[in-house]
Amino acid sequence: xxxxxxxxxISNDMKMSHIYQPFLIRSLLDADGSATVRSLAxxxxxxxxxxxxxxxxxxxxxxxxxLRGHGVLARNGxxxxxxxxxxxxxxxxxxxxxxxxxxxxxxxSRGLAVWDHRMANRELVPDSIRYxxxxxxxxxxxxxxxxxxxxxxxxxxxxxxxxxGSNDIENLQxxxxxxxLGKSNKDDTDxxxxxxxxxxx
Ligand SMILES: [Zn+2]
Numbered sequence: 499x500x501x502x503x504x505x506x507x508i509s510n511d512m513k514m515s516h517i518y519q520p521f522l523i524r525s526l527l528d529a530d531g532s533a534t535v536r537s538l539a540x541x542x543x544x545x546x547x548x549x550x551x552x553x554x555x556x557x558x559x560x561x562x563x564x565l566r567g568h569g570v571l572a573r574n575g576x577x578x579x580x581x582x583x584x585x586x587x588x589x590x591x592x593x594x595x596x597x598x599x600x601x602x603x604x605x606x607s608r609g610l611a612v613w614d615h616r617m618a619n620r621e622l623v624p625d626s627i628r629y630x631x632x633x634x635x636x637x638x639x640x641x642x643x644x645x646x647x648x649x650x651x652x653x654x655x656x657x658x659x660x661x662x663g664s665n666d667i668e669n670l671q672x673x674x675x676x677x678x679l680g681k682s683n684k685d686d687t688d689x690x691x692x693x694x695x696x697x698x699x
Contacts, residue, residue: 516668518542518668607613623670631647631653631671634690635671637651639651639677640671640672640673642677644676647664652675654678656669656670
């Protein structure tokens with residue numbers, strides 16, 4: 499694709515149901531052309547106001563209070579300060595390593611449950627989104643083609659919610675009950691023939 503075509507695509511042809519497409523193109527431009535899916539996801543996280551606000555709330559409600567109670571840190575409005583004498587670079591390295599060890603040991607013992615409290619709080623797929631997913635699939639399972647008249651249809655999360663998958667339409671597909679139950683939650687195969695967006699009116 500040449501520059502002019504891409505320019506026209508971005509300005510006029512890109513149909514958006516979220517910020518993901520322009521975000522992805524912009525991120526790849528910033529990354530000088532290519533980046534791993536993981537690093538793109540990490541860049542997206544930085545933009546996610548809901549996630550940032552969520553963690554601000556967590557920090558203020560729990561660890562900030564506890565650590566202040568122990569005299570480890572001080573807080574002045576939005577500014578948080580470690581309440582220590584000036585540390586040498588060696589002392590910082592020792593403390594940093596100890597924190598890292600405690601984090602890793604905790605993740606090792608709890609696994610995904612470290613983050614599951616947040617996933618459990620996710621709201622269900624709203625009816626309006628559910629309708630759009632079913633409509634985009636013409637009321638048929640995108641895997642086996644069975645129709646709503648013959649089977650119960652589910653709105654399936656392509657990336658499972660237990661792995662951080664969202665309720666955004668890009669992460670949803672229409673599967674019949676049998677296909678959905680056959681798909682384990684370790685499987686994130688996207689069975690849709692085209693993107694949902696292409697089929698939306
Ligand atoms: Zn099916």
